[in-house]
Amino acid sequence: MESKQVPSSIKNRALVEKRRDQMIQGAVSLFREKGFHKTTTREIAKASGFSIGTLYEYIRTKEDVLFLVCDSIYEQVNVRMKEVVIASVPGETPLEEAVRAYFHLMDELQEEVIVLYQEVKALPKEAKSYILEKEREMVGMLEEVISHSLPDMPPGKVAVIANNIFVEGQMWGFRRWILQRSFSLEEYIDHQVNVLLYGVSEHQSFTKSKEE
Amino acid sequence: MESKQVPSSIKNRALVEKRRDQMIQGAVSLFREKGFHKTTTREIAKASGFSIGTLYEYIRTKEDVLFLVCDSIYEQVNVRMKEVVIASVPGETPLEEAVRAYFHLMDELQEEVIVLYQEVKALPKEAKSYILEKEREMVGMLEEVISHSLPDMPPGKVAVIANNIFVEGQMWGFRRWILQRSFSLEEYIDHQVNVLLYGVSEHQSFTKSKEE
Amino acid sequence: MESKQVPSSIKNRALVEKRRDQMIQGAVSLFREKGFHKTTTREIAKASGFSIGTLYEYIRTKEDVLFLVCDSIYEQVNVRMKEVVIASVPGETPLEEAVRAYFHLMDELQEEVIVLYQEVKALPKEAKSYILEKEREMVGMLEEVISHSLPDMPPGKVAVIANNIFVEGQMWGFRRWILQRSFSLEEYIDHQVNVLLYGVSEHQSFTKSKEE
Amino acid sequence: MESKQVPSSIKNRALVEKRRDQMIQGAVSLFREKGFHKTTTREIAKASGFSIGTLYEYIRTKEDVLFLVCDSIYEQVNVRMKEVVIASVPGETPLEEAVRAYFHLMDELQEEVIVLYQEVKALPKEAKSYILEKEREMVGMLEEVISHSLPDMPPGKVAVIANNIFVEGQMWGFRRWILQRSFSLEEYIDHQVNVLLYGVSEHQSFTKSKEE
DNA sequence: TATGAATGAGCGTTCATTCAT
DNA sequence: CATGAATGAACGCTCATTCAT
Structure with missing residues (x-):
């Protein structure tokens, strides 16, 4: 392409x-x-x-190489994400499945994502906007999955959660020096899914702050 | 110092x-x-x-400047975090308070944190380790707050949540181009706290995946 | 050719x-x-x-192109000049006619002459000699016209005048930024012809330097 | 300077x-x-x-060097020309003296003038204008000398003659390959002065074109 | 201590030229 | 004959670093 x-x-x-x-x-x-x-x-x-x-x-220009690299990575990620999203729709637990698939994808594309993460800022202005637009698209996909699964959730919360998932997926590669020392991919995903589903509530003597 | x-x-x-x-x-x-x-x-x-x-x-070396800058920023952040942690301990809802304080801190130190985030990788190896050690310390502080508040939570989940909080705090500045367009700081914090406490569970017809 | x-x-x-x-x-x-x-x-x-x-x-070689261009321009100029010279011989005032024709030619071929003027120096040695030989030919034609019209003029003066005419013709194009702002082609030619014929003598209370 | x-x-x-x-x-x-x-x-x-x-x-910029070179040459030439012009005013035959001095100057600064002549066009636009302005100044000085000596001469003719002198002086160096083979400097100057004063008229059976 | 002129390795980029197809 | 992809020497320029004053 x-x-x-x-x-x-x-x-x-x-x-x-x-x-x-x-x-x-x-x-x-x-x-x-x-x-x-x-x-x-x-x-x-x-x-x-x-x-x-x-x-x-x-x-x-040298920067063209960077652009080409970033563009290609996002292209890959987006294509793969679309597959994931589409595949997840008919499932029983579409959100969880999608999240798991996304984390696996991020694991697979670790190297590329790290590059993306660190170097996008070096892009000239226009190219940067172009790339960030693609990022927005990706977050958008996650938002769709979420609000599809949980139609009652207010859009603000949807947006924040989508952002969190997006970022945490990237962090698996980006912060590997700390995360991959402590967890296998599956462990990490399990924890993230658990946190996503219940937050801290499982372990709370039920939620002082809410009771007030 | x-x-x-x-x-x-x-x-x-x-x-x-x-x-x-x-x-x-x-x-x-x-x-x-x-x-x-x-x-x-x-x-x-x-x-x-x-x-x-x-x-x-x-x-x-020019890299020494970068090191000095990174070191100084982390020093600031750590000092401020310690205050927060200490201040939060006696409170009623220590975790929530600490998280809110941390997000406010990240808002305040946005510029510095962005620098930190983007440039640490340019540090020579040894200096990088030194700086990353400080990062670990910070995450450690968050872990302490969490496991203090929720002594039952398994350490793996604690670590993941601490990492999440740490990262999402930074993202408020780092992804400002997307987040700060949609949310005020308080809105963002409210959402993050809510997600942290309950995850998605509030909006679920209670949790297919768990029921199984 | x-x-x-x-x-x-x-x-x-x-x-x-x-x-x-x-x-x-x-x-x-x-x-x-x-x-x-x-x-x-x-x-x-x-x-x-x-x-x-x-x-x-x-x-x-790229320089071959330059040579071809220079050669072709001189060829054009020489051919046209020959026509002028031949045509002028039978006239009553052959010198003046030839000079006028030459200036018109230079006006017509302005662009080409400027190229010639500015780029000949970039030619490799041998090619330069070849081209300069053609220039000498052209000046030679002018000399012929002059000494034909004015058989008494000593050859040194003939050579200098031929050179002057040659150069001033080129200057009409080359120094257009100053000349073509002040004069139309005809005005310029009229002045040049007048100067050529009488020099400054028309305006002198007859010529101190000569009287001594 | x-x-x-x-x-x-x-x-x-x-x-x-x-x-x-x-x-x-x-x-x-x-x-x-x-x-x-x-x-x-x-x-x-x-x-x-x-x-x-x-x-x-x-x-x-490399072009700055060229500018500096051109500027310095014109500065030299202008300064020297001013001396010549001033010195020539009280003389008996000021125009002839000035012309002779100018040709001597051009002989002395041959190398520099050739550079000037060939490379000005390579200057970036603004710098070129600046330099050409200095050239106009020089021609202006020659015009002054001429019209001082010959107050009756119409300004158009003055301008053309000043241009001619200016150019022919430069040509002594620029066309050295042809001129300096045939003439010593003094011979060349003598011829030029003679042509300037009388044109072709000395050798004419008095001037068909004028008689009409 | 503080200065700033000097250095040159090394960078991004260009472009005349070649040669397999 | 015509093409155009490939080449790499060479260019203009930058900037971290040094060191005499």
Whole structure:
């Protein structure tokens, strides 16, 4: 799915897509390793399997690489999320299923998500808006799932919960240095689902603050 | 509280502390504005009120500035958190109070927290560990508050909830572009507290998944 | 008139000439607009109506294009000048007529002459000599016209005057930013002819320096 | 006379002037040799006697060097011309004296003038206007001398003659490959003065075109 | 202690040229 | 003959760091 946002001087569309895929592949792991700023264009070219000159036939700017990377990751995530959402609808416990699927997805795409998380801010303004729009879309999907399952919930709470799920999913990768030391993925998910469903209420001698 | 992590060639301890305070002050807003990588040492020197030569009398490396900044922010946050925790202990609803206080703190220190969040990864390895240790401390404080209030909760769930609170507090600033458009701080806190206490359960025709 | 100076890998003579004409056409306006150095070979190819690969079938070097352009311009100018010279011989005031015709020619070929003037220096040594030889030819024609009309004039003065005419004609285009703001072409020519014929003498209380 | 047109990051004014003088000195001969475009900033730095980093402490852009060079040359020429003009006023044959002095000046500053002539066009728009303004000034000085000496001459003719003198002076250097092969400086000047004073009229069986 | 001029490795980017198709 | 994707040397410029004063 070649991005029309970034012009290339190569005419052959299929080739552009192929080369950009190589590029994204190469760049993601570099960005993950050392961050966008410490990665040089020459390194990107090398990791992509072509020369610096060739790299610049397919982009205009180093930032274009970042955009391509971010765009591609969100594309993946969104596509996968859609599958999850659709698949979850007929289920008995659609929300829980969707959340579990989302966390699994975040586990799978850890590296990519970390890049996304850390480097979006380095994007030039317009590109950033474009990417953040996609993020909103994703949160939107989660909101839909939630309000589908729980039609009585007020929209504000829906929004906050969707945001929380979204963020906590990302944190599994982003804060792996602390989380993945203590939990397996399944344990983490179980806990998150439990918290999501009941909060703290299970363990409360029933809820002073509410009683007042 | 002069950091012993970063050596200076100046002997006068008090002076070192003073200059570093100037430096941190100047650097934070620059880092917030343009990020660590796009901020030059000259800019830092200028914003600190002294020359580039002087800057390098008090640090060895540009990364030292980042470290100093991160360290100072965490110091602030930790100190403030301790106050909160201590103050909250005798209260009737200690957890809720502590959470509310924490969110207010995160609101107040938004700028600083964003810097922290985005730039820690640029720290050299050792410095990063040092800073992340402080983060663990903070999460630890939240864990303490939780398990104090809810002694029955299993430690795994405590850890996950502490992490969630910690992260969501930061997100108030970090994802302000989406959150602060929809909610006032108080609304956001109310929602988060509600979610924390009850999760989704309030709105459920009581909990298919649990019944099974 | 295909230049033997620049070899081509294409055998078909007629084709070579055709392609080179396209090339020259395209290149002149580009050179005029942005100068030789700031014009890229890709731009030349595009303006010529074929691909970069094809361009290089007809030249060896970017400088070859410049040579071809300069050569072609001088060819045009020389051909036109010859017509002028021949036509002027039978006239009553051959010098004046020739000068007027020359200035009109320079007006017509302004763009080309500016390119010539500004870019010849970028030619590699040998090519430059070749082109400058053509310039000498042109000046030679002017000398002929002059000494034909004024057989008594010593050759040194003839040479200087020929040079002056040559240069002032070019200046009409080259210094258009100052000259064409103050004069129409005819006014300029009238003045130049007047100066050429009488110098300053018309306005002098006859010529101190000569009387001594 | 440090140019305020080009900012420097060095504070010490005297030093800026000194370094820029080195720079101009180094750059002129490089530009003369290979032209502005084929001269690299590293070469300029080297020829100036300092590192590339230092070079860029005193300019922002390669084009700034060109501007500085052009500006300095015109400054020299203008200053020297003013001396000439002033000195010539009380003389008996002020115009001739001024012209002779101007040609001598152009001979002396040959290299510089060639650079000026060939590279002004490479200047960015605003800088070009600034420089061309100085050129107009110079032509203006010549106009003054002429109309002072010959008050009856119509201003149009004055302007054309001033332009001619200005250009022919420059051509002594610019077209040296043809002129300096045939003439010594004094011969060239003598011829030019003669042409200026009498044009072609000395050698004419008195002036068909005028008689009509 | 404080200064700021000097340094040069290294960056992002361009573009003339080649050559397989 | 024509194409255009690929190449990489070379460019202009930046900026963290040093060190003489």
